[in-house]
Amino acid sequence: MGPAFGQLGCLHCDALVHVGALPGGLRACCPRCGHVLSSRPPDAVQRALAWATAALVLLVLALSFPFLELRRDGIENVMSLPSAAFTLFEDGYGGLALLVLAFVIGAPAALLAMLLLVLLPLRSRSAPPWLVPSARLLFSLNNWSMVEVFIIGVIVSLVKIASMASVVLGISFWSYVGFAISFTAAVASLDRADVWRRIEACQA
Amino acid sequence: MTFPADSAAGAGLAVCHGCYRATPVEAGQCPRCGSALHLRTPQSLQRTLALLFTATLLYIPANALPIMTTDQLGSSLDSTILGGVILLVQYGSYPVATVIFVASVMVPIGKLVALYWLCFTVHRGHPTSMRQRTVLYRVTELIGRWSMVDVFVVTILVGLIQLGGLLVIRPGVASLAFAGVVIVTMLAAETFDPRLIWDRASEEARSDDG
Numbered sequence: 407m408g409p410a411f412g413q414l415g416c417l418h419c420d421a422l423v424h425v426g427a428l429p430g431g432l433r434a435c436c437p438r439c440g441h442v443l444s445s446r447p448p449d450a451v452q453r454a455l456a457w458a459t460a461a462l463v464l465l466v467l468a469l470s471f472p473f474l475e476l477r478r479d480g481i482e483n484v485m486s487l488p489s490a491a492f493t494l495f496e497d498g499y500g501g502l503a504l505l506v507l508a509f510v511i512g513a514p515a516a517l518l519a520m521l522l523l524v525l526l527p528l529r530s531r532s533a534p535p536w537l538v539p540s541a542r543l544l545f546s547l548n549n550w551s552m553v554e555v556f557i558i559g560v561i562v563s564l565v566k567i568a569s570m571a572s573v574v575l576g577i578s579f580w581s582y583v584g585f586a587i588s589f590t591a592a593v594a595s596l597d598r599a600d601v602w603r604r605i606e607a608c609q610a
Numbered sequence: 611m612t613f614p615a616d617s618a619a620g621a622g623l624a625v626c627h628g629c630y631r632a633t634p635v636e637a638g639q640c641p642r643c644g645s646a647l648h649l650r651t652p653q654s655l656q657r658t659l660a661l662l663f664t665a666t667l668l669y670i671p672a673n674a675l676p677i678m679t680t681d682q683l684g685s686s687l688d689s690t691i692l693g694g695v696i697l698l699v700q701y702g703s704y705p706v707a708t709v710i711f712v713a714s715v716m717v718p719i720g721k722l723v724a725l726y727w728l729c730f731t732v733h734r735g736h737p738t739s740m741r742q743r744t745v746l747y748r749v750t751e752l753i754g755r756w757s758m759v760d761v762f763v764v765t766i767l768v769g770l771i772q773l774g775g776l777l778v779i780r781p782g783v784a785s786l787a788f789a790g791v792v793i794v795t796m797l798a799a800e801t802f803d804p805r806l807i808w809d810r811a812s813e814e815a816r817s818d819d820g
Binding site: 481501503556 | 740
């Protein structure tokens, strides 16, 4: 259980709410509109750090190996995540390539970097100059990483292709699935109100 | 503009968008995270509506033009978003057809209608069902990114299916237009300030509703 949050404002209905000390695993909701003000899993920092480290390793793996392999009538095509984007660029669909790269790799990678930049100082209770800007970027980027949406996209594509050719799932595919799980778990174990309270405590 | 006495704004406090801290608005900047302080998102309704109009306009080419083209042994086949769903139903892949229909048709239209309606009720100052409307806003904000599924499907098919003259898939104009719809509606949801829903309601209505 951390110290009390004190006065928090609800961003969805502008109620002022006094939030006391919150035992790990409980959520504090706005009494008027039900917006979650703080939801703190036990050992939030340790957990998020563990998941983020796993996600980093898996992301590197996902970028270095073949993602999917296609075989039909003796012709083979191997696709890795960087090569798929490169093919799109070469064929003149740079806009699309850039969008997908940004949502599927760029934003999650930036988020992961920010996670580590925020979590490591919080763990050692220091306040380096990058702590506050990284935390701000971390929470504003949150909605723009579409890792889990991409996984659903891959599954739909596999079903669509199944009728045309046979597909082999590569190392990178499984790494990306693992990355998606650990990345989502890392982000989910972070609570905005709690992180900012910890940052404030580090600065004092 | 006067704010209800029981709200943060009524007490002269601005809730920071970055870190939820309530600070006197005169400070101008959040002392904890440095974000600019506002009692309400500036020009929230105008900006949300402008983004909604943009998304509505983009939605037309996104559905009318082909999202991808399949070149198979010399013949070429365009498919639109709805055409893709119909094709999947004909093949009997009902679960996938449902995923695409929900993500690419129902979610974007639902989001647009919900945000238009929220803007309309806030503009008219409706004093009822604040809590339900706030929940509607939260759902809109949460599901926005899931519409991107179809754009990712097109990208994966294009990246993977490159078998020379035998079978090649190319992305269509609609894929960019549709990605635009998703991004612009996400921005619209971010710009809409749900606190406006609560501002015009009387004190007793606010406590009854909550």
